[in-house]
Amino acid sequence: MDEIAILGVGMHPWGKWGRNFVEYGEKAARDALADAEVGWDEIQFVSGANSVRCGYPGYVSASTFANALGFTGCQLASSYAACASGATALSIARAQILSGVCDVALVVGAESTPKGFFAPNAGERHEDPDWLRFHLVGATNPTYFALYARRRMELYGDTSEDFAAVKVKNSRHGVFNSNARYTKEYDVDDIANSPMVADPLRLLEICATSDGGAALVVSSLEWAASRGVDNPVRVSGISTVSPTYPNSVIELPYLASDSWAAVGDETMTFKDNIAARAYEEASVSPEDLDFAEVYDLSSAYELDWYEHIGLCERGDAAKLLRAGDTSLGGRIPVNPSGGLGAFGEAVPAQAIAQVCEMVWQLRGEAGHRQVEGAKVGLSINHGMFGHGSSVICTR
């Protein structure tokens, strides 16, 4: 797959600021433009990652952000793919660049979130699995995270201490990140003393909902070279795949998994397919990675990703963690940014924030959380209902 360049990145710090999401997106966009040394009037295309929690302006995010920056007549696209929205917005910008429609584009996502559990849209909708799971089962997002966590304990012998150790690790990384919402270093006791939310997961192990914004300035390699940028961070692969039938894991927001009675088997899961596509596009394999940014919606969820992205065999993730392999300074640091454990989740901004971290790491600008000599990074997550999201960056 042909590559594009990332010329600039910007973020609005994560938090619970309670302000208009447009502010966060605009701040991130201006920072990304400044970082890229590109003028807003040079941007030919804006790709917005939508929010469904900020009213109509959130559904037309590209126009909303372009308006905030000043309408220049550039082309726009707004897209929504739940937690995968940021990667989807980036993939649309890449397509525009590689097809020659534009040379340089801005990708932006931002959100302002309410307190507490994410809830489905209002109304009574018997055909909407998101409505059904809340109404009939009381299955919140942490319900699903906890089902996966419990299964790890019973199948692989993972313990609550292992899960807590993920949060401890990510909090140690987050201490060095001024964009993170939580910069306190937690210890295992803090986690054990936090309230149980969905057994075996406790409050400090479940990703919070946050406000935040993130943006990227991307261009063709030729355009980057014309600006004197000969060795930019490159987007080498993007995966936005759907699940492949049958997916044996019960995923948000469904009441049931796929059936593997007729075809397939229990080992087939969506999260394996997501990474596979990104590796294929980038011609990279798991051994080539220097670090990864994975979606730790819960502490235990991070361990699932180690296996899905091929850092180890299925069931061995806790061994990697216990050996310190995935801590900063270890063999393959995971979530050097602090991950969702330190950020909480700002849905349309989160996948873009993962790419921002990759850029800082690959440029060697990550300060105390720098992965020494990093050349290849992978980010991964997925949007509920079945939107894959993975980006591989190289330099």
Next chain:
Amino acid sequence: MTRTQVAAVEGLFTLDSDEPRLIGGRARSRSSYFFPKALAGSDPACLGDEIEEVLLSRTGELWSYTTGEYAPPAPYVIPGDEFEPYVVAAVRLAEENLVVLGQVVEGVSVEDLSVGMEMELVIDVLYSDEEHDYLVWKWSPTPMSENGDD
């Protein structure tokens, strides 16, 4: 006062008090199953018009389980005056290799459960108002697994 018993949502399960079943879909072409039937689109080999309605297995193996310790937002309806924590199970249906969520009947705690144990489907009250009991399927350990070889 007697309340009328109705399904919380029609068309997802039978109200047979002895042998309640989930109502799913099956593809005629290759025997893949779906729940609910309306979500049958996920198998690319199946066209919508090939899906027949079937009653799914009443029993299965516990795939995983957890609790809800905090009140979920609407459209969850808190039964009774105060929120009580509940247990949720995911059960792999014996015949269909399909994992289905559901609450676990009252009186069963996570200490009573372990992955792999046999569970069965029952019909129970989800919440009530003055005139109706709204019913839903729930999971319960089968009498055999409760007797304890887990």
